[in-house]
Amino acid sequence: MKKILIGTYILITIGIVFCIANSGIFSSENSKAIAAGEKVYAKNCLACHGETGKGEGAKDGTAINNQHFLSSVSDQDLYNYVKYGREGTSMPSYETRLSDKDLKNLVTFMREWQTEELDLKASASILGDPERGKEQYKLYCLSCHGENGAGKIKMGTVLSSPQYLKYTNDKQIWIGTAYGREETRMGPSLKGQEGARQLTEQDISDITAYIRSLEKK
Incomplete structure (x- = not known):
């Protein structure tokens, strides 16, 4: 009897998780993060990287909205690039300027630019002279x-x-x-x-x- 009850409980739990996953809750949260990240981008990044992220800003920002770049970096990479900036460039560190949530929302927004995942293979051995x-x-x-x-x-x-x-x-x-x-x-x-x-x-x-x-x- 206990085994039947446990099995029933597991099935019900799986059903609830499945329903939540398909209810649009997660999608809604992602949409909110993208919208919030877009605001962060407009305020802090647009002037250099451009409205579309292709480096067309009035200031000297590189192109970050391209499939080769986005296919070669992880979300953590993007997070680190923004958080710590680039010494010797006009890209400042945002470690003290943006909250952790702002940084993550910005990464979610930038990732939305990726329309394809390119299979970019490196050499089996990268050892060089x-x-x-x-x-x-x-x-x-x-x-x-x-x-x-x-x-x-x-x-x-x-x-x-x-x-x-x-x-x-x-x-x-x-x-x-x-x-x-x-x-x-x-x-x-x-x-x-x-x-x-x-x-x-x-x-x-x-x-x-x-x-x-x-x-x-």
Whole structure:
């Protein structure tokens, strides 16, 4: 008898959870977070990153609304990028400016820009030679990203920022270099992609190693 009652209780509980999940409550909460995040974005981010997030703001903000970028970062990455900012750039830290809830709502809003999940694969081995990577960097990256990854306004992001290097892993650096970001100056570099640069996987691993070495400079 007890087993029957326990089984019935479990079935009822599952039914309640299922009904709640399909009742629109979760969807409603997400919609509220998106709306709240949009307000945070309009107040704090729009001037630099633009109304659509494609870097068309009056000030020097990078394009963050593109599928390559959004497919290579997690919600936690986005959260960290905003919270801690980028030293050496016009991107300030919002750690003391925005509450944890504001930051999470902003991330929810930004994630809404993602319309597809691209399968961006990195090389099986990202181990590279930073010295060779430096030479490759000078040939293919310096014109936009500047000497030692210092960046150039409206051309290339700052790669030597301590926060960028702390909160961006080698795989993400490799993918960003290999596939670029659509609708930006950053075209693909990996051989076989439709880009002016046709670099091998090892070339990109070497460049990644060089960018990582900037952490020590």
